[in-house]
Amino acid sequence: NAGVMQNPRHLVRRRGQEARLRCSPMKGHSHVYWYRQLPEEGLKFMVYLQKENIIDESGMPKERFSAEFPKEGPSILRIQQVVRGDSAAYFCASSLDLGMGRGTEAFFGQGTRLTVV
Amino acid sequence: DAKTTQPTSMDCAEGRAANLPCNHSTISGNEYVYWYRQIHSQGPQYIIHGLKNNETNEMASLIITEDRKSSTLILPHATLRDTAVYYCIVRPSGGSYIPTFGRGTSLIVHP
Numbered sequence: 001n002a003g004v005m006q007n008p009r010h011l012v013r014r015r016g017q018e019a020r021l022r023c024s025p026m027k028g029h030s031h032v033y034w035y036r037q038l039p040e041e042g043l044k045f046m047v048y049l050q051k052e053n054i055i056d057e058s059g060m061p062k063e064r065f066s067a068e069f070p071k072e073g074p075s076i077l078r079i080q081q082v083v084r085g086d087s088a089a090y091f092c093a094s095s096l097d098l099g100m101g102r103g104t105e106a107f108f109g110q111g112t113r114l115t116v117v
Numbered sequence: 118d119a120k121t122t123q124p125t126s127m128d129c130a131e132g133r134a135a136n137l138p139c140n141h142s143t144i145s146g147n148e149y150v151y152w153y154r155q156i157h158s159q160g161p162q163y164i165i166h167g168l169k170n171n172e173t174n175e176m177a178s179l180i181i182t183e184d185r186k187s188s189t190l191i192l193p194h195a196t197l198r199d200t201a202v203y204y205c206i207v208r209p210s211g212g213s214y215i216p217t218f219g220r221g222t223s224l225i226v227h228p
Contacts, residue, residue: 004160033215043161043218056215091160093216105151106216108160 003027005074006092006109013082013116021077021112025094032075033093033106034067043091049075082116089113121205126223135192137222139205142186148209150181152190153218154201161204161218164190195226 003026013019025032034046045059049069060067064082069075079086090113093106122140129135141150151166165172165179167188172179178191192199204221208214 035218042220043155045215045217048215089158093161105163105166107163110160 004092004094004107004109006090006112008112009110011112011114013114015083015116016081019079019082019086019114019116021079021090021092021114022074023077023092023094023109024074025092026096026107029094029096029107031095032069033095034075034077035091035093037089037091037111039088046077079114082114084116087114087116121207121219123203123205123219123222125220126225128225128227129192129195131197131226131228132194135195135199135224135226137190137192137203137205137224138187139190140187141205141207144185144207145209148207150179150185150188151206151208151216152177152179153204153206153216154199155204155221156198156201164203195224197226197228200224200226 005024007022011019023032030051032049035043036046037043047060047067048056049067051069052071064080066078077090089111091108091111093108095106120143149166149168152164153161154164155161165174165177167179167181169181169185179188181188202221202223204218206216
């Protein structure tokens, strides 16, 4: 998992507050994916971004959730007006390209554990 | 993407080989087989991938059947630290792709 940096590692928010999760991909990687993992459940895809573009957000809840990957800086997953059901581990992954052979694997960060109280 | 089927759980004695099977009977010619694992509370970790030839790296070996309808991930000398959920994923060689994780196999390595 070396290289993909997520922060904070742990985040506690009260209901109604905003949560901002940051992901710095591996150097040279231009594809970023966000996943959510509820306790004792599998990884669920949320959104796939390339620099400055959202490619696929089919797994993202329609309200309160947004993601961006600006030209400069980390990718941000933003959750507005958090509710208890948003408590989960959020993982970010990055990949170099989607072509053949090497460089296509996705590398994951250690995740941000969001707790809504 | 081709659907994969894996056993829900397996166990293995420490020091022995762990052989994790995966069925992907609908795999198409340009789809690779990827393996990841997730150790408890950590982010998923890439292990290995292959197309049709067997592959080996410092972590594991991947054996793909000749018809490519199934594969086996082999951890040659399992350790307690290999206890994790192992995911088999099939993905195309090009174009946009989003790694999608199923339930995986929960491998428990016991002393």
